[in-house]
Amino acid sequence: MAGVMATRRGRRPAGGGVQLTFEVIAETLREQIHSGRLKPGDALPTQAVLMREFGASSLTVQKAMALLKQDGWAISRPGKGAFVAHHDQVGADALDRPEVTAPAGGTAARVEALEQALAEAVEQLAELRARVAVLEAGNDEPGL
The missing domain is CATH 1.20.5 (Single alpha-helices involved in coiled-coils or other helix-helix interfaces)
Structure with a gap:
């Protein structure tokens, strides 16, 4: 298989522009927040709902939620779930900034x-x- 680069599972190929599933989930939720479909204080979809909707594993959904929390789009309330963070206005440039690739936490x-x-x-x-x-x-x- 000359010329075919094997990648480890979950790794992005060098120069690849394809988003990983957790990035797609996070981006979808950010767009819903930015558009006003999800408002500050609204509950975010549960892990089970996101797993079903995106055909993703629980770990993938957890990574997406960690990314949203790290970037200030969501907050957790122990025993209650994840909610849209309260911001008077989330910066419009937040949708355009590069994704953070370091692990959250x-x-x-x-x-x-x-x-x-x-x-x-x-x-x-x-x-x-x-x-x-x-x-x-x-x-x-x-x-x-």
């Missing part, structure tokens, strides 16, 4: 994701407090 990545989620929550609280203050200031009339 590890303590440093988790700490960074938690710090980002905490910072976003603090911003949302500040915005809500400001809205409440505006509403309270405008409701000086009796009976409101």
Whole structure:
């Protein structure tokens, strides 16, 4: 078989532009989030649903979800599932950036994701407090 390059399972051939299944799943979900079909706080499809829809293994779906979480598109709620991350606006260039090929996970990545989620929550609280203050200031009339 001269000229035919054998590749290990799960490896992308050098120069290959074909996405792996976990990348296809992640990209599909990112597009649904970007288009508004899935909104912040919405539950993402379950692992079983994604396995069935894409004909993928559980490991493949887990890799897709890890990629979405790593890139800030999704968050996990233990015992409840994965949800679309709360962002006022996910950057439009996020769809165009190259995919991260390093494996997701590890303590440093988790700490960074938690710090980002905490910072976003603090911003949302500040915005809500400001809205409440505006509403309270405008409701000086009796009976409101």
